[in-house]
Amino acid sequence: NVRRAIQRAEDGAGRVRGSGELLAVTKSRGIDDITQAIATGCVHFAESYVQEAVEKIQAIEDPSLIWHFIGPIQSNKTQLIARHFDWVHSVDRFKVAERLNRQRSTDKRPLQVCIQVNITGEVSKSGVSAGELTNLLQQMRPLKHLQVRGLMTVPRKSDSIDLQRQCFLQLNALLRQVNQQGARLDSLSMGMSGDYLLAIEQGASMVRLGSAIFGRRK
Numbered sequence: 001n002v003r004r005a006i007q008r009a010e011d012g013a014g015r016v017r018g019s020g021e022l023l024a025v026t027k028s029r030g031i032d033d034i035t036q037a038i039a040t041g042c043v044h045f046a047e048s049y050v051q052e053a054v055e056k057i058q059a060i061e062d063p064s065l066i067w068h069f070i071g072p073i074q075s076n077k078t079q080l081i082a083r084h085f086d087w088v089h090s091v092d093r094f095k096v097a098e099r100l101n102r103q104r105s106t107d108k109r110p111l112q113v114c115i116q117v118n119i120t121g122e123v124s125k126s127g128v129s130a131g132e133l134t135n136l137l138q139q140m141r142p143l144k145h146l147q148v149r150g151l152m153t154v155p156r157k158s159d160s161i162d163l164q165r166q167c168f169l170q171l172n173a174l175l176r177q178v179n180q181q182g183a184r185l186d187s188l189s190m191g192m193s194g195d196y197l198l199a200i201e202q203g204a205s206m207v208r209l210g211s212a213i214f215g216r217r218k
């Protein structure tokens with residue numbers, strides 16, 4: 001059902017089918033849930049807690065899966081992230097980027113990175129401000145074991161549909177703006193269970209869905 005809904009939203013927005021990728025968010029879900037999702041064709045999985053994620057990645061040990069880290073990053077966890085993940089969506093400071101770069105094994109493909117942007121400006125929320133983004137991108141340019149692919153955001157929970165749309169639109173505009181300044185970003189990680197169709201409408205290339213797939217978290 002989720003896939004059909006995404007496809008309809010892609011059609012509605014005049015987008016290429018399949019250009020909005022589904023990420024199954026499996027934090028707090030067990031191996032059985034992940035196995036079932038794999039059986040329906042899920043390849044991309046996202047987790048927010050390093051320790052919990054690494055246990056599952058090692059238990060499942062399926063090289064065809066692509067693992068995305070989407071949670072807040074503590075510097076003492078970067079080593080595990082660099083070792084076990086393919087993507088990180090929540091990089092928001094140079095210190096973390098520099099550690100991930102140093103700790104990424106050279107025989108792996110570069111870690112694929114999205115910069116988390118705090119579009120709504122909430123104090124409690126992680127992410128760089130739109131104003132700080134250019135500077136962070138510039139600082140990260142020499143980091144050869146990271147490939148910066150795009151931007152990620154989480155809208156305010158209480159926001160109305162109009163404000164959520166506004167938030168996605170702003171992230172999309174920001175991506176185009178930094179690309180005009182010479183960046184080459186192709187990914188927009190935005191949209192969760194409550195707002196993913198809006199996000200697809202506004203150009204999301206990855207939507208991160210937990211409860212829409214697996215039901216409410218316990």
Ligand SMILES: *Cc1c(COP(=O)(O)O)cnc(C)c1O
Pocket residue numbers: 025027048070071154192193194208209210211212
């Ligand atoms: C948990 C989480 C999601 C998924 O949330 P749902 O509302 O269950 O779809 C998406 N993105 C981030 C960053 C999360 O932490």
